[in-house]
Amino acid sequence: GQSLEQPSEVTAVEGAIVQINCTYQTSGFYGLSWYQQHDGGAPTFLSYNALDGLEETGRFSSFLSRSDSYGYLLLQELQMKDSASYFCAETGFQKLVFGTGTRLLVSP
Amino acid sequence: GAVVSQHPSRVICKSGTSVKIECRSLDFQATTMFWYRQFPKKSLMLMATSNEGSKATYEQGVEKDKFLINHASLTLSTLTVTSAHPEDSSFYICSASIIVTSTTADTQYFGPGTRLTVL
Numbered sequence A: 001g002q003s004l005e006q007p008s009e010v011t012a013v014e015g016a017i018v019q020i021n022c023t024y025q026t027s028g029f030y031g032l033s034w035y036q037q038h039d040g041g042a043p044t045f046l047s048y049n050a051l052d053g054l055e056e057t058g059r060f061s062s063f064l065s066r067s068d069s070y071g072y073l074l075l076q077e078l079q080m081k082d083s084a085s086y087f088c089a090e091t092g093f094q095k096l097v098f099g100t101g102t103r104l105l106v107s108p
Numbered sequence B: 001g002a003v004v005s006q007h008p009s010r011v012i013c014k015s016g017t018s019v020k021i022e023c024r025s026l027d028f029q030a031t032t033m034f035w036y037r038q039f040p041k042k043s044l045m046l047m048a049t050s051n052e053g054s055k056a057t058y059e060q061g062v063e064k065d066k067f068l069i070n071h072a073s074l075t076l077s078t079l080t081v082t083s084a085h086p087e088d089s090s091f092y093i094c095s096a097s098i099i100v101t102s103t104t105a106d107t108q109y110f111g112p113g114t115r116l117t118v119l
Helices: none
Strands: A009-013 A016-023 A031-037 A045-051 A052-059 A062-065 A068-076 A084-092 A097-098 A102-107 B004-007 B010-013 B019-025 B032-038 B044-051 B068-071 B076-081 B090-097 B108-110 B114-118
Touching: A009 A016, A016 A097, A045 A052, A045 A062, A045 A068, A045 B076, A045 B108, A068 A084, A097 B044, B004 B090, B010 B019, B019 B032, B019 B090, B019 B114, B032 B068, B032 B076, B032 B114, B044 B068, B076 B090
Parallel strands: A009 A102, B010 B114
Antiparallel strands: A016 A068, A031 A045, A031 A084, A052 A062, A062 A068, A084 A097, A084 A102, B004 B019, B019 B076, B032 B044, B032 B090, B068 B076, B090 B108, B090 B114
């Protein structure tokens, strides 16, 4: 079946850079999306890679390599408010399949 | 921007009762809405895809007779948890798709979620 694996938890300090990896075992999807979710809140869209390579959106960047079945989200200049859960999601026609999720803890 | 609301945000009910959750797209028409459930510290699991005016498509393992989905208009979808039991306690999140084409991925906008607790 389809599965997207992420590390369960990542910790970092304010101002640092952190990379959250996503490995998957499926193919044929349109692209890989990334979502942020604070506790008790709705997922909010961060970034989308339709093609291989790096997409940059402010402090957040996302990377996709279909040949390696791998993607990552890069967060720069970390802030306390970035503490949240992050999900990669296989993005297809009328379908999102979410990864296992990574909880990011940012400390002072 | 595209806003999706859910009502209620939180509900507590007794075992055996039914609970209806509404999902509305406030400033756009959504041809497709999605329902997810999320257990604490877990990922979002797609339950069903709902297209306006047609029957919902349920994911494998989701009981369609227990989780009734109605998508009566382009701005409203409802999820009814019938004969709820404690194991149905979860965070239910809807999303709405603003563009549907055959060649591009959709953008989904998520509602704030409904916390269901069944006693």
